[in-house]
Amino acid sequence: MPKLPPISSESAWPYALRLLSQRHYSQASLHKKLRQREVPEVGCAAIIQKLNDLGLLNDAHYAETMARNEANYRHASSRLIGLKLRQKGIAPSLINHALNQEGGDIPEEFDRALYHAKQYQSRHADQAWREFRQKLAGYLYRKGFPAPVIRRVIEDLSQNLEA
Numbered sequence: 001m002p003k004l005p006p007i008s009s010e011s012a013w014p015y016a017l018r019l020l021s022q023r024h025y026s027q028a029s030l031h032k033k034l035r036q037r038e039v040p041e042v043g044c045a046a047i048i049q050k051l052n053d054l055g056l057l058n059d060a061h062y063a064e065t066m067a068r069n070e071a072n073y074r075h076a077s078s079r080l081i082g083l084k085l086r087q088k089g090i091a092p093s094l095i096n097h098a099l100n101q102e103g104g105d106i107p108e109e110f111d112r113a114l115y116h117a118k119q120y121q122s123r124h125a126d127q128a129w130r131e132f133r134q135k136l137a138g139y140l141y142r143k144g145f146p147a148p149v150i151r152r153v154i155e156d157l158s159q160n161l162e163a
Contacts, residue, residue, distance in 0.1 A: 006038035016047050017056075026062050027052070028089020063090045063098035075112040077144035113145045113153045121157065129161070 007015055012034060019025060019033060027048050034044045051057035063085050070076040070084065078099050085095045120139055124132055133154055140150045 004037055009040060009043045012037070012039040012043050012047055013050075016051065020051070020056055024062050024065065025057065026059050026088045026090055027057060030057065031089075059090055060094050060097065062088075063094045064101070067095075067098040071107055071112060075107075075115045077112065077146075078109055079144035079146070083144070109145065109149050110152055113140055113143075113149050114156060116140060116143055116145075117153045117157060129158070133158075 015037065016030060016034065019030065025033070030051075031044050031048060034047065035041075039047075048057060066085060066088070067081050070081045071078075076084075082095050082099060085098065086092070090098075117136055117140065120136055121132070124135070127135070136157075137150050137154065140153065141147070145153075
């Protein structure tokens with residue numbers, strides 16, 4: 001990726017607003033974008049603080065939105081969502097809060113794992129049950145689902161096959 005040309009401190013505020021008009025950013029991600037354009041550290045901190053004060057930059061809201069989107073549309077595991085949020089520079093307390101919201105819009109971990117299992121099953125219907133079960137467990141584990149959830153999903157699928 002080519003290096004972006006530096007911008008002046010005066011141009012940093014409009015640049016930050018333009019970035020936020022295109023998509024949401026975490027504080028750490030926006031800070032990184034500003035530093036890539038060689039905005040001084042003091043200027044980055046001032047811009048991020050001003051955006052926080054105006055309510056345009058909010059890591060808690062960013063974490064909740066990303067967790068909900070990853071769970072609902074990508075059916076990602078909580079472990080994978082947490083990893084992505086950590087990579088975006090979100091604090092662990094905000095990650096835990098986003099993943100553990102009571103009554104939120106995030107489907108249960110079991111439902112998300114079952115979704116992936118059914119997708120996998122439709123692509124590998126010709127395998128013997130024993131081989132399929134082993135490969136499915138590995139697939140779900142690589143997707144970040146915990147072992148107890150994987151066992152429940154496999155039990156659920158085996159009951160559906162018997163019925």
